[in-house]
Amino acid sequence: xxxxxxxxxxxxxxxxxxxxxxxxxxxxxxxxxxxxxxxxxxxxxxxxxxxxxxxxxxxxxxxxxxxxxxxxxxxxxxxxxxxxxxxxxxxxxxxxxxxxxxxxxxxxxxxxxxxxxxxxxxxxxxxxxxxxxxxxxxxxxxxxxxxxxxxxxxxxxxxxxxxxxxxxxxxxxxxxxxxxxxxxxxxxxxxxxxxxxxxx
Amino acid sequence: xxxxxxxxxxxxxxxxxxxxxxxxxxxxxxxxxxxxxxxxxxxxxxxxxxxxxxxxxxxxxxxxxxxxxxxxxxxxxxxxxxxxxxxxxxxxxxxxxxxxxxxxxxxxxxxxxxxxxxxxxxxxxxxxxxxxxxxxxxxxxxxxxxxxxxxxxxxxxxxxxxxxxxxxxxxxxxxxxxxxxxxxxxxxxxxxxxxxxxxxxxxxxxxxxxxxxxxxxxxxxxxxxxxxxxxxxxxxxxxxxxxxxxxxxxxxxxxxxxxxxxxxxxxxxxxxxxxxxxxxxxxxxxxxxxxxxxxxxxxxxxxxxxxxxxxxxxxxxxxxxxxxxxxxxxxxxxxxxx
Numbered sequence: 001x002x003x004x005x006x007x008x009x010x011x012x013x014x015x016x017x018x019x020x021x022x023x024x025x026x027x028x029x030x031x032x033x034x035x036x037x038x039x040x041x042x043x044x045x046x047x048x049x050x051x052x053x054x055x056x057x058x059x060x061x062x063x064x065x066x067x068x069x070x071x072x073x074x075x076x077x078x079x080x081x082x083x084x085x086x087x088x089x090x091x092x093x094x095x096x097x098x099x100x101x102x103x104x105x106x107x108x109x110x111x112x113x114x115x116x117x118x119x120x121x122x123x124x125x126x127x128x129x130x131x132x133x134x135x136x137x138x139x140x141x142x143x144x145x146x147x148x149x150x151x152x153x154x155x156x157x158x159x160x161x162x163x164x165x166x167x168x169x170x171x172x173x174x175x176x177x178x179x180x181x182x183x184x185x186x187x188x189x190x191x192x193x194x195x196x197x198x199x200x
Numbered sequence: 201x202x203x204x205x206x207x208x209x210x211x212x213x214x215x216x217x218x219x220x221x222x223x224x225x226x227x228x229x230x231x232x233x234x235x236x237x238x239x240x241x242x243x244x245x246x247x248x249x250x251x252x253x254x255x256x257x258x259x260x261x262x263x264x265x266x267x268x269x270x271x272x273x274x275x276x277x278x279x280x281x282x283x284x285x286x287x288x289x290x291x292x293x294x295x296x297x298x299x300x301x302x303x304x305x306x307x308x309x310x311x312x313x314x315x316x317x318x319x320x321x322x323x324x325x326x327x328x329x330x331x332x333x334x335x336x337x338x339x340x341x342x343x344x345x346x347x348x349x350x351x352x353x354x355x356x357x358x359x360x361x362x363x364x365x366x367x368x369x370x371x372x373x374x375x376x377x378x379x380x381x382x383x384x385x386x387x388x389x390x391x392x393x394x395x396x397x398x399x400x401x402x403x404x405x406x407x408x409x410x411x412x413x414x415x416x417x418x419x420x421x422x423x424x425x426x427x428x429x430x431x432x433x434x435x436x437x438x439x440x441x442x443x444x445x446x447x448x449x450x451x452x453x454x455x456x457x458x459x460x461x462x463x464x465x466x467x468x469x470x471x472x473x474x475x476x477x478x479x480x481x482x483x484x485x486x487x488x489x490x491x492x493x494x495x496x497x498x499x500x501x502x503x504x505x506x507x508x509x510x511x512x513x514x515x516x517x518x519x520x521x522x523x524x525x526x527x528x529x530x531x532x533x534x535x536x537x538x
Contacts, residue, residue: 011242037266039257039268042241042243042257046241066282068352069352069369071366086362086363096277098275099271100268100269185239185244188270189245191245192270
Protein backbone atom coordinates (compact mmCIF):
# COMPACT_ATOMS: atom_id res chain seq x y z
CA UNK A 1 0.00 0.00 0.00
CA UNK A 2 1.23 3.42 -0.87
CA UNK A 3 2.03 5.83 1.92
CA UNK A 4 0.79 9.19 0.64
CA UNK A 5 2.90 12.22 1.47
CA UNK A 6 3.47 15.81 0.43
CA UNK A 7 6.87 17.22 -0.43
CA UNK A 8 7.54 20.87 -1.23
CA UNK A 9 10.74 21.43 -3.15
CA UNK A 10 11.35 24.94 -1.83
CA UNK A 11 14.07 25.60 -4.42
CA UNK A 12 11.38 25.48 -7.07
CA UNK A 13 8.51 27.25 -5.29
CA UNK A 14 7.89 30.71 -6.76
CA UNK A 15 5.23 31.69 -4.22
CA UNK A 16 2.54 31.97 -6.88
CA UNK A 17 -0.14 30.66 -4.49
CA UNK A 18 -1.78 28.66 -7.28
CA UNK A 19 -1.87 25.64 -4.93
CA UNK A 20 -3.86 27.69 -2.42
CA UNK A 21 -6.30 28.81 -5.09
CA UNK A 22 -6.60 25.39 -6.68
CA UNK A 23 -7.38 23.86 -3.31
CA UNK A 24 -9.98 26.48 -2.44
CA UNK A 25 -11.72 26.03 -5.76
CA UNK A 26 -11.56 22.26 -6.01
CA UNK A 27 -12.85 21.71 -2.49
CA UNK A 28 -15.19 24.71 -2.32
CA UNK A 29 -13.44 25.78 0.89
CA UNK A 30 -15.47 28.41 2.77
CA UNK A 31 -14.48 32.04 3.31
CA UNK A 32 -11.79 32.61 5.89
CA UNK A 33 -10.36 29.12 5.58
CA UNK A 34 -7.26 28.14 3.68
CA UNK A 35 -6.37 24.50 3.75
CA UNK A 36 -3.04 25.28 2.12
CA UNK A 37 -0.79 28.30 2.45
CA UNK A 38 2.58 29.48 1.20
CA UNK A 39 5.03 30.77 3.80
CA UNK A 40 8.12 32.67 2.69
CA UNK A 41 11.22 32.44 4.83
CA UNK A 42 13.76 35.27 4.77
CA UNK A 43 11.36 37.27 2.64
CA UNK A 44 13.22 39.78 0.47
CA UNK A 45 16.64 38.64 1.64
CA UNK A 46 19.27 36.50 -0.05
CA UNK A 47 18.42 32.84 0.38
CA UNK A 48 14.69 33.51 0.43
CA UNK A 49 12.68 30.29 0.15
CA UNK A 50 8.94 29.71 -0.06
CA UNK A 51 7.27 26.58 1.22
CA UNK A 52 3.76 25.48 0.40
CA UNK A 53 2.24 23.95 3.52
CA UNK A 54 -0.95 22.12 4.40
CA UNK A 55 -1.74 19.07 6.47
CA UNK A 56 1.29 16.79 6.02
CA UNK A 57 -0.71 13.67 6.93
CA UNK A 58 1.76 12.84 9.68
CA UNK A 59 2.93 9.46 10.87
CA UNK A 60 1.46 9.04 14.39
CA UNK A 61 -0.59 12.18 13.74
CA UNK A 62 -0.56 14.29 16.93
CA UNK A 63 -3.96 15.82 16.04
CA UNK A 64 -5.55 12.37 16.07
CA UNK A 65 -3.83 11.56 19.33
CA UNK A 66 -5.05 14.64 21.23
CA UNK A 67 -8.58 14.75 19.81
CA UNK A 68 -10.88 14.41 22.86
CA UNK A 69 -13.57 12.66 20.81
CA UNK A 70 -11.27 10.53 18.61
CA UNK A 71 -12.69 11.98 15.40
CA UNK A 72 -9.37 12.03 13.50
CA UNK A 73 -7.73 8.92 12.06
CA UNK A 74 -5.26 7.74 9.42
CA UNK A 75 -6.42 5.75 6.42
CA UNK A 76 -4.53 2.78 5.02
CA UNK A 77 -2.87 5.21 2.60
CA UNK A 78 -1.57 7.31 5.47
CA UNK A 79 -4.07 10.08 4.76
CA UNK A 80 -5.34 11.79 7.93
CA UNK A 81 -9.10 12.31 7.78
CA UNK A 82 -11.69 13.40 10.31
CA UNK A 83 -15.41 13.26 10.91
CA UNK A 84 -17.15 16.64 11.09
CA UNK A 85 -20.14 14.89 12.67
CA UNK A 86 -18.06 13.97 15.69
CA UNK A 87 -15.81 17.07 15.89
CA UNK A 88 -16.73 19.36 18.80
CA UNK A 89 -14.56 22.30 17.70
CA UNK A 90 -12.33 22.32 20.80
CA UNK A 91 -9.24 23.50 18.94
CA UNK A 92 -6.85 20.96 20.45
CA UNK A 93 -5.75 19.63 17.07
CA UNK A 94 -4.47 23.11 16.19
CA UNK A 95 -2.28 23.19 19.32
CA UNK A 96 -0.91 19.74 18.50
CA UNK A 97 -0.44 20.21 14.76
CA UNK A 98 3.20 21.02 13.89
CA UNK A 99 2.05 22.63 10.62
CA UNK A 100 -0.92 24.79 11.62
CA UNK A 101 -3.18 22.76 9.35
CA UNK A 102 -6.52 22.58 11.21
CA UNK A 103 -8.81 25.52 10.47
CA UNK A 104 -12.07 26.49 12.13
CA UNK A 105 -14.92 28.55 10.79
CA UNK A 106 -15.45 31.30 13.35
CA UNK A 107 -18.97 30.95 14.71
CA UNK A 108 -21.03 32.79 17.32
CA UNK A 109 -19.59 34.02 20.61
CA UNK A 110 -16.03 34.48 21.93
CA UNK A 111 -13.47 32.28 20.23
CA UNK A 112 -16.03 29.57 19.58
CA UNK A 113 -14.92 27.40 16.76
CA UNK A 114 -17.03 25.49 14.31
CA UNK A 115 -16.23 22.05 12.99
CA UNK A 116 -12.57 21.69 12.11
CA UNK A 117 -11.63 21.80 8.45
CA UNK A 118 -8.32 20.79 6.95
CA UNK A 119 -6.66 19.30 3.92
CA UNK A 120 -8.14 15.89 3.12
CA UNK A 121 -5.50 15.04 0.51
CA UNK A 122 -8.46 15.45 -1.88
CA UNK A 123 -9.67 12.13 -0.49
CA UNK A 124 -13.13 13.10 0.70
CA UNK A 125 -14.01 12.96 4.35
CA UNK A 126 -13.81 10.72 7.35
CA UNK A 127 -17.52 10.74 8.08
CA UNK A 128 -20.28 8.31 7.27
CA UNK A 129 -21.07 9.86 3.87
CA UNK A 130 -20.81 7.66 0.79
CA UNK A 131 -17.39 8.26 -0.84
CA UNK A 132 -17.79 10.50 -3.87
CA UNK A 133 -21.31 11.59 -2.92
CA UNK A 134 -22.53 15.17 -3.04
CA UNK A 135 -23.03 15.05 0.75
CA UNK A 136 -19.38 14.20 1.19
CA UNK A 137 -18.37 16.96 -1.24
CA UNK A 138 -20.44 19.57 0.58
CA UNK A 139 -18.91 18.71 3.92
CA UNK A 140 -15.30 17.89 3.06
CA UNK A 141 -14.62 18.75 -0.57
CA UNK A 142 -13.52 16.68 -3.51
CA UNK A 143 -12.73 12.98 -3.46
CA UNK A 144 -10.12 12.81 -6.22
CA UNK A 145 -8.45 9.78 -4.65
CA UNK A 146 -11.57 7.78 -5.47
CA UNK A 147 -10.99 8.68 -9.11
CA UNK A 148 -7.34 7.69 -8.91
CA UNK A 149 -6.14 11.30 -8.94
CA UNK A 150 -3.71 13.13 -6.71
CA UNK A 151 -4.43 16.34 -4.74
CA UNK A 152 -5.08 19.21 -7.13
CA UNK A 153 -2.61 21.57 -5.41
CA UNK A 154 0.28 19.34 -6.44
CA UNK A 155 -1.21 18.48 -9.82
CA UNK A 156 -1.51 22.17 -10.69
CA UNK A 157 1.86 23.33 -9.37
CA UNK A 158 3.39 25.20 -12.30
CA UNK A 159 7.00 24.52 -11.33
CA UNK A 160 6.30 21.02 -10.00
CA UNK A 161 7.63 22.21 -6.69
CA UNK A 162 4.81 20.66 -4.71
CA UNK A 163 4.84 16.89 -5.03
CA UNK A 164 2.14 14.52 -3.85
CA UNK A 165 1.99 10.75 -4.05
CA UNK A 166 3.62 7.69 -2.60
CA UNK A 167 6.29 8.85 -0.19
CA UNK A 168 9.02 6.66 -1.63
CA UNK A 169 8.40 7.79 -5.19
CA UNK A 170 8.32 11.53 -4.45
CA UNK A 171 11.39 11.16 -2.24
CA UNK A 172 13.15 9.48 -5.20
CA UNK A 173 12.10 12.30 -7.55
CA UNK A 174 13.43 14.87 -5.08
CA UNK A 175 16.71 13.01 -4.67
CA UNK A 176 17.24 12.90 -8.44
CA UNK A 177 16.55 16.63 -8.70
CA UNK A 178 19.03 17.43 -5.95
CA UNK A 179 21.72 15.28 -7.56
CA UNK A 180 21.14 16.76 -10.99
CA UNK A 181 21.06 20.43 -10.00
CA UNK A 182 23.58 20.04 -7.21
CA UNK A 183 21.61 21.57 -4.33
CA UNK A 184 18.44 21.30 -2.31
CA UNK A 185 17.20 23.04 0.83
CA UNK A 186 15.70 19.85 2.16
CA UNK A 187 12.31 18.26 2.52
CA UNK A 188 10.57 20.85 4.70
CA UNK A 189 8.66 19.34 7.58
CA UNK A 190 9.51 15.72 6.83
CA UNK A 191 11.45 15.07 10.04
CA UNK A 192 8.60 16.46 12.11
CA UNK A 193 5.82 14.83 10.10
CA UNK A 194 7.25 11.46 9.08
CA UNK A 195 10.20 11.14 11.48
CA UNK A 196 12.50 10.61 8.52
CA UNK A 197 14.42 12.90 6.22
CA UNK A 198 15.54 12.63 2.62
CA UNK A 199 19.29 12.40 2.54
CA UNK A 200 21.06 12.71 -0.75
CA UNK B 201 17.67 73.32 -33.75
CA UNK B 202 19.17 70.37 -35.62
CA UNK B 203 22.38 71.07 -33.78
CA UNK B 204 20.60 70.77 -30.42
CA UNK B 205 18.92 67.51 -31.48
CA UNK B 206 22.23 66.06 -32.61
CA UNK B 207 23.82 66.98 -29.31
CA UNK B 208 20.93 65.31 -27.43
CA UNK B 209 21.35 62.15 -29.47
CA UNK B 210 25.03 62.11 -28.68
CA UNK B 211 24.41 62.39 -24.89
CA UNK B 212 21.81 59.60 -25.08
CA UNK B 213 24.19 57.32 -26.91
CA UNK B 214 26.94 58.06 -24.39
CA UNK B 215 24.65 57.17 -21.47
CA UNK B 216 23.60 53.93 -23.15
CA UNK B 217 27.19 52.88 -23.71
CA UNK B 218 27.97 53.72 -20.09
CA UNK B 219 25.09 51.55 -18.91
CA UNK B 220 26.17 48.65 -21.05
CA UNK B 221 29.64 48.71 -19.61
CA UNK B 222 28.31 49.02 -16.07
CA UNK B 223 25.99 46.00 -16.40
CA UNK B 224 28.32 43.85 -18.47
CA UNK B 225 31.22 44.13 -16.07
CA UNK B 226 29.81 41.94 -13.25
CA UNK B 227 28.48 39.44 -15.79
CA UNK B 228 31.95 39.10 -17.21
CA UNK B 229 33.37 38.75 -13.75
CA UNK B 230 30.91 35.94 -13.00
CA UNK B 231 31.72 34.08 -16.15
CA UNK B 232 35.36 34.15 -15.37
CA UNK B 233 35.07 33.54 -11.58
CA UNK B 234 33.39 30.85 -9.47
CA UNK B 235 29.82 29.74 -10.40
CA UNK B 236 26.92 31.22 -8.40
CA UNK B 237 25.85 29.08 -5.51
CA UNK B 238 22.05 29.38 -5.28
CA UNK B 239 22.25 27.79 -1.86
CA UNK B 240 24.75 30.33 -0.47
CA UNK B 241 22.28 32.06 1.87
CA UNK B 242 19.67 29.36 2.23
CA UNK B 243 19.06 28.18 5.76
CA UNK B 244 17.81 24.63 6.20
CA UNK B 245 15.08 23.65 8.63
CA UNK B 246 17.31 21.96 11.20
CA UNK B 247 19.42 25.12 11.54
CA UNK B 248 16.30 27.29 11.82
CA UNK B 249 14.80 25.00 14.46
CA UNK B 250 18.02 25.06 16.47
CA UNK B 251 17.89 28.85 16.54
CA UNK B 252 14.20 29.11 17.46
CA UNK B 253 11.67 26.48 18.50
CA UNK B 254 9.53 27.14 15.43
CA UNK B 255 10.00 28.22 11.83
CA UNK B 256 8.19 31.41 10.89
CA UNK B 257 8.05 33.37 7.68
CA UNK B 258 5.96 35.89 5.83
CA UNK B 259 2.59 35.18 4.32
CA UNK B 260 0.06 36.95 2.14
CA UNK B 261 -2.89 35.85 4.26
CA UNK B 262 -4.17 38.00 7.12
CA UNK B 263 -4.18 35.32 9.81
CA UNK B 264 -0.97 35.83 11.85
CA UNK B 265 -1.06 32.19 13.01
CA UNK B 266 -0.56 31.12 9.39
CA UNK B 267 2.94 32.63 9.46
CA UNK B 268 4.17 29.72 11.55
CA UNK B 269 5.41 27.10 9.11
CA UNK B 270 6.58 24.33 11.46
CA UNK B 271 6.21 24.05 15.23
CA UNK B 272 7.55 20.67 16.42
CA UNK B 273 6.38 21.62 19.94
CA UNK B 274 2.97 20.36 18.85
CA UNK B 275 4.23 16.82 19.27
CA UNK B 276 5.62 17.69 22.70
CA UNK B 277 2.25 19.10 23.70
CA UNK B 278 0.62 15.94 22.35
CA UNK B 279 2.87 13.89 24.66
CA UNK B 280 1.99 16.10 27.61
CA UNK B 281 -1.73 15.86 26.91
CA UNK B 282 -1.84 12.14 26.25
CA UNK B 283 0.70 10.83 28.74
CA UNK B 284 1.90 13.33 31.36
CA UNK B 285 -1.47 14.95 32.07
CA UNK B 286 -3.24 11.60 32.34
CA UNK B 287 -0.77 10.39 34.93
CA UNK B 288 -0.86 13.64 36.91
CA UNK B 289 -4.66 13.66 36.79
CA UNK B 290 -5.06 10.00 37.67
CA UNK B 291 -2.58 10.13 40.53
CA UNK B 292 -3.97 13.38 41.95
CA UNK B 293 -7.62 12.36 41.81
CA UNK B 294 -7.47 8.61 42.44
CA UNK B 295 -4.80 9.19 45.08
CA UNK B 296 -6.95 11.75 46.88
CA UNK B 297 -9.99 9.49 46.73
CA UNK B 298 -7.93 6.62 48.13
CA UNK B 299 -6.55 8.82 50.92
CA UNK B 300 -10.06 10.01 51.80
CA UNK B 301 -11.40 6.47 51.78
CA UNK B 302 -8.55 5.46 54.08
CA UNK B 303 -9.35 8.39 56.36
CA UNK B 304 -12.98 7.37 56.49
CA UNK B 305 -12.36 3.69 57.16
CA UNK B 306 -9.39 4.05 59.50
CA UNK B 307 -9.98 7.31 61.36
CA UNK B 308 -13.73 7.25 60.89
CA UNK B 309 -16.12 10.15 60.99
CA UNK B 310 -15.17 12.96 63.35
CA UNK B 311 -18.08 13.10 65.78
CA UNK B 312 -19.19 15.92 68.01
CA UNK B 313 -17.49 14.55 71.16
CA UNK B 314 -19.95 16.09 73.58
CA UNK B 315 -22.92 15.20 71.41
CA UNK B 316 -25.42 17.69 70.10
CA UNK B 317 -26.48 20.39 72.50
CA UNK B 318 -29.62 21.35 70.64
CA UNK B 319 -28.55 25.01 70.63
CA UNK B 320 -27.83 26.52 67.23
CA UNK B 321 -25.27 29.16 66.31
CA UNK B 322 -25.41 31.11 63.05
CA UNK B 323 -22.18 30.41 61.11
CA UNK B 324 -22.89 31.52 57.53
CA UNK B 325 -25.38 34.19 56.45
CA UNK B 326 -27.62 33.59 53.46
CA UNK B 327 -25.49 35.65 51.10
CA UNK B 328 -22.34 33.89 52.22
CA UNK B 329 -23.99 30.55 51.50
CA UNK B 330 -25.16 31.84 48.13
CA UNK B 331 -21.58 32.78 47.21
CA UNK B 332 -20.34 29.37 48.33
CA UNK B 333 -22.94 27.37 46.43
CA UNK B 334 -22.65 29.48 43.29
CA UNK B 335 -18.94 28.67 43.24
CA UNK B 336 -19.50 25.06 44.29
CA UNK B 337 -22.12 24.18 41.70
CA UNK B 338 -20.18 25.86 38.89
CA UNK B 339 -16.99 24.14 40.09
CA UNK B 340 -18.63 20.72 39.87
CA UNK B 341 -19.92 21.47 36.37
CA UNK B 342 -16.51 22.79 35.28
CA UNK B 343 -14.70 19.88 36.90
CA UNK B 344 -16.79 17.15 35.33
CA UNK B 345 -16.92 18.73 31.86
CA UNK B 346 -13.19 19.48 32.06
CA UNK B 347 -12.25 15.96 33.10
CA UNK B 348 -14.37 14.71 30.20
CA UNK B 349 -12.02 16.43 27.75
CA UNK B 350 -9.03 14.54 29.14
CA UNK B 351 -10.50 11.27 30.39
CA UNK B 352 -13.83 11.02 28.56
CA UNK B 353 -12.51 9.16 25.55
CA UNK B 354 -10.89 6.59 27.85
CA UNK B 355 -13.75 6.07 30.27
CA UNK B 356 -17.00 7.21 28.69
CA UNK B 357 -16.54 6.81 24.93
CA UNK B 358 -16.32 2.99 25.03
CA UNK B 359 -19.51 2.90 27.10
CA UNK B 360 -21.83 5.16 25.10
CA UNK B 361 -20.35 5.11 21.60
CA UNK B 362 -18.91 7.89 19.41
CA UNK B 363 -22.13 9.68 18.41
CA UNK B 364 -23.55 10.04 21.90
CA UNK B 365 -20.12 10.86 23.30
CA UNK B 366 -19.55 13.63 20.74
CA UNK B 367 -23.00 15.15 21.37
CA UNK B 368 -22.35 15.04 25.09
CA UNK B 369 -18.84 16.46 24.77
CA UNK B 370 -20.01 19.33 22.59
CA UNK B 371 -22.70 20.22 25.16
CA UNK B 372 -20.03 19.85 27.85
CA UNK B 373 -17.75 22.25 25.98
CA UNK B 374 -20.43 24.95 25.93
CA UNK B 375 -21.36 24.26 29.56
CA UNK B 376 -17.68 24.60 30.49
CA UNK B 377 -17.31 27.87 28.60
CA UNK B 378 -20.41 29.54 30.04
CA UNK B 379 -20.22 28.20 33.58
CA UNK B 380 -16.76 29.73 33.86
CA UNK B 381 -18.34 33.17 34.28
CA UNK B 382 -20.51 32.03 37.19
CA UNK B 383 -17.48 30.42 38.80
CA UNK B 384 -15.42 33.60 38.56
CA UNK B 385 -18.28 35.68 40.06
CA UNK B 386 -18.61 33.16 42.90
CA UNK B 387 -14.88 33.10 43.51
CA UNK B 388 -14.68 36.90 43.65
CA UNK B 389 -17.57 36.98 46.15
CA UNK B 390 -15.98 34.27 48.31
CA UNK B 391 -12.67 36.10 48.38
CA UNK B 392 -14.34 39.43 49.18
CA UNK B 393 -16.46 37.94 51.96
CA UNK B 394 -14.05 35.55 53.63
CA UNK B 395 -10.57 36.98 53.14
CA UNK B 396 -10.61 38.86 56.47
CA UNK B 397 -11.15 35.58 58.39
CA UNK B 398 -8.50 33.71 56.40
CA UNK B 399 -5.43 35.76 57.21
CA UNK B 400 -2.90 33.30 58.72
CA UNK B 401 -2.10 33.90 62.40
CA UNK B 402 -0.47 32.22 65.40
CA UNK B 403 -3.39 29.89 66.09
CA UNK B 404 -2.71 28.21 62.74
CA UNK B 405 0.75 27.08 63.86
CA UNK B 406 -0.77 25.58 66.99
CA UNK B 407 -3.48 23.94 64.86
CA UNK B 408 -0.90 22.27 62.69
CA UNK B 409 1.18 21.26 65.74
CA UNK B 410 -1.83 19.48 67.16
CA UNK B 411 -2.47 17.72 63.86
CA UNK B 412 -5.61 19.69 63.25
CA UNK B 413 -7.55 17.56 65.68
CA UNK B 414 -7.50 14.72 63.18
CA UNK B 415 -4.97 12.54 64.91
CA UNK B 416 -6.11 12.82 68.50
CA UNK B 417 -9.68 13.24 69.58
CA UNK B 418 -8.53 16.47 71.21
CA UNK B 419 -9.50 19.56 69.26
CA UNK B 420 -7.07 22.25 68.21
CA UNK B 421 -8.01 25.86 68.86
CA UNK B 422 -9.36 27.83 65.91
CA UNK B 423 -11.03 31.09 65.06
CA UNK B 424 -13.75 31.34 62.42
CA UNK B 425 -11.61 29.29 60.02
CA UNK B 426 -8.96 26.83 61.11
CA UNK B 427 -5.64 26.42 59.31
CA UNK B 428 -7.02 23.61 57.13
CA UNK B 429 -9.90 25.77 55.97
CA UNK B 430 -7.48 28.61 55.36
CA UNK B 431 -5.41 26.31 53.18
CA UNK B 432 -8.51 25.47 51.15
CA UNK B 433 -9.31 29.18 50.88
CA UNK B 434 -5.87 30.22 49.66
CA UNK B 435 -5.60 27.13 47.49
CA UNK B 436 -8.93 27.91 45.88
CA UNK B 437 -7.94 31.54 45.41
CA UNK B 438 -4.58 30.69 43.85
CA UNK B 439 -5.80 27.81 41.73
CA UNK B 440 -8.98 29.67 40.80
CA UNK B 441 -6.96 32.65 39.62
CA UNK B 442 -4.64 30.46 37.53
CA UNK B 443 -7.40 28.39 35.93
CA UNK B 444 -9.48 31.50 35.27
CA UNK B 445 -6.64 33.40 33.57
CA UNK B 446 -5.42 30.39 31.57
CA UNK B 447 -9.01 29.41 30.84
CA UNK B 448 -9.89 32.78 29.34
CA UNK B 449 -6.74 32.62 27.23
CA UNK B 450 -8.11 29.32 25.89
CA UNK B 451 -11.66 30.65 25.55
CA UNK B 452 -10.41 33.58 23.48
CA UNK B 453 -7.81 31.73 21.42
CA UNK B 454 -4.94 33.77 19.97
CA UNK B 455 -6.43 37.07 21.15
CA UNK B 456 -3.37 37.80 23.27
CA UNK B 457 -0.95 34.95 22.71
CA UNK B 458 0.59 32.82 19.99
CA UNK B 459 0.67 29.05 19.53
CA UNK B 460 3.33 28.51 22.21
CA UNK B 461 1.30 30.64 24.61
CA UNK B 462 -1.82 28.61 23.90
CA UNK B 463 0.03 25.38 24.66
CA UNK B 464 1.40 26.79 27.92
CA UNK B 465 -2.07 28.05 28.86
CA UNK B 466 -3.52 24.59 28.31
CA UNK B 467 -0.75 22.96 30.37
CA UNK B 468 -1.26 25.39 33.26
CA UNK B 469 -5.05 25.12 33.01
CA UNK B 470 -5.16 21.32 33.04
CA UNK B 471 -2.48 20.65 35.68
CA UNK B 472 -3.81 23.27 38.10
CA UNK B 473 -7.37 22.09 37.45
CA UNK B 474 -6.74 18.45 38.38
CA UNK B 475 -4.89 19.57 41.54
CA UNK B 476 -7.81 21.90 42.27
CA UNK B 477 -10.25 19.00 41.90
CA UNK B 478 -8.14 16.94 44.32
CA UNK B 479 -8.15 19.81 46.85
CA UNK B 480 -11.91 20.27 46.58
CA UNK B 481 -12.49 16.51 46.94
CA UNK B 482 -10.81 16.81 50.33
CA UNK B 483 -12.93 19.87 51.11
CA UNK B 484 -16.13 18.04 50.15
CA UNK B 485 -15.17 15.03 52.26
CA UNK B 486 -14.51 16.96 55.44
CA UNK B 487 -17.62 19.07 54.92
CA UNK B 488 -19.93 16.08 54.52
CA UNK B 489 -18.90 12.51 55.33
CA UNK B 490 -15.78 13.32 57.27
CA UNK B 491 -17.24 15.40 60.09
CA UNK B 492 -20.47 15.33 61.94
CA UNK B 493 -22.23 18.68 62.10
CA UNK B 494 -20.13 20.39 59.40
CA UNK B 495 -22.46 20.25 56.40
CA UNK B 496 -25.33 22.11 58.09
CA UNK B 497 -23.04 25.14 58.46
CA UNK B 498 -23.18 25.74 54.72
CA UNK B 499 -26.63 24.22 54.18
CA UNK B 500 -28.86 25.86 56.81
CA UNK B 501 -26.20 28.29 57.94
CA UNK B 502 -26.48 27.19 61.59
CA UNK B 503 -24.22 24.83 63.48
CA UNK B 504 -24.62 23.09 66.80
CA UNK B 505 -23.24 24.97 69.82
CA UNK B 506 -21.08 22.01 70.81
CA UNK B 507 -19.71 21.64 67.29
CA UNK B 508 -18.72 25.30 67.31
CA UNK B 509 -17.12 24.88 70.75
CA UNK B 510 -15.07 21.90 69.62
CA UNK B 511 -13.98 23.09 66.20
CA UNK B 512 -14.00 26.88 66.38
CA UNK B 513 -13.71 27.68 70.07
CA UNK B 514 -12.05 31.09 69.67
CA UNK B 515 -14.64 32.13 67.07
CA UNK B 516 -17.49 31.08 69.40
CA UNK B 517 -15.94 33.01 72.31
CA UNK B 518 -15.66 36.14 70.15
CA UNK B 519 -19.22 35.65 68.98
CA UNK B 520 -20.60 35.24 72.47
CA UNK B 521 -18.59 38.18 73.79
CA UNK B 522 -19.85 40.37 70.99
CA UNK B 523 -23.32 39.09 71.60
CA UNK B 524 -23.21 39.97 75.29
CA UNK B 525 -22.00 43.51 74.72
CA UNK B 526 -24.35 44.16 71.82
CA UNK B 527 -27.56 43.17 73.53
CA UNK B 528 -28.02 42.63 77.22
CA UNK B 529 -31.29 40.74 77.04
CA UNK B 530 -32.12 39.20 73.70
CA UNK B 531 -29.65 37.06 71.81
CA UNK B 532 -30.10 36.91 68.05
CA UNK B 533 -27.09 34.74 67.35
CA UNK B 534 -27.28 31.87 69.78
CA UNK B 535 -30.86 30.70 70.04
CA UNK B 536 -32.03 27.53 71.69
CA UNK B 537 -33.66 25.08 69.34
CA UNK B 538 -37.28 24.21 70.01
